[in-house]
Amino acid sequence: MTAPQSDADTVIDWCLRLSDGPLSPKERTDLHAWLADDPRRGERLGAALAAWDAVEENADAPEMLALRREALGAVHRAGQRRWLRTPMVSRPVVWAIAAVLLLALSLGSLAWRHGGRDEYRTAIGERRVIALADGSRLSLDADSMVTVAFSPQRRDIVLEKGRARFKVAKDPLRPFAVRSGRNVVIATGTEFSVERLSREVRVALFEGRVAVLRDTPQGQMNEVVRLGGHQLTAERALTPGHEIGLPVSGFVGSVSSSIGNDGWGAEQVSFTSETLVAAAERMNRYAQRRRIIVDPGAADIRVSGVFNNGDVDAFADAIATTFPVDAAVTGEAIRLSRRR
Structure with a gap:
């Protein structure tokens, strides 16, 4: 009889699958079911994905040597685990797998469930990365809060305060909508951030394309921004590497020349x-x-x-x-x- 797979092993499996590319419909269903059983799993998987990226991007950096040594020790202690017997797993990937395992298991729970909605928040000075049930990734800046509600038809996020970055898993049949105040940002598969300030909401686009709408008494309408003396819809004006500011009071936003130092992960x-x-x-x-x-x-x-x-x-x-x-x-x- 095969022993049941531990949560740690499952985190590694999903990390490998998500790093390989978009999930199949069946894989998205399986991931959703696995995450729904325990609210801690989303943050563990998110931490694993973030660590995976860090190991891949900085594999030769001196500061990674200590982590590699610790990771290799975890590999040796793990013995004959299934994922180490796979012929295609190279030694750098083994380091990454062990590193994400160490980091993922060191984190506790961040999620609370309220009426079918998951709530994620960070304290002052704290950052978090959470893997969502559809394979998307949510990065929360310090002193921020979001609520997440997924259904078979929609993926809805509300940014209550602070700043969040989204790497959206492609799913054209289920729009990914982020609401902040009267503004709604809609994407199917892209990467962007939304920041809620007292005077404005800012949307920065890193990859792909998004639609930006505003609630009005007549219904949802395209946001309008000023660019080069002309007024354009935010969707047309916002291109990768740029940011728009949407005023809380007023109806015409502005476009910055570039995102610049957006501060994600920086000190x-x-x-x-x-x-x-x-x-x-x-x-x-x-x-x-x-x-x-x-x-x-x-x-x-x-x-x-x-x-x-x-x-x-x-x-x-x-x-x-x-x-x-x-x-x-x-x-x-x-x-x-x-x-x-």
């Missing part, structure tokens, strides 16, 4: 002519000690620079030195206000 964040209020919101996602509060009178000051994630003290000092802004520390907050 620093850069700003280029960013409003002070938006820059402060991004810094606050990693602020463990104090948070920045921007008074309305200083909110529209445009700032540029590179800062360590969460170093709000250095950020506030730089702003106060460069602009007519006062930085006042009050308890757990730094208030930035225009100098009189």
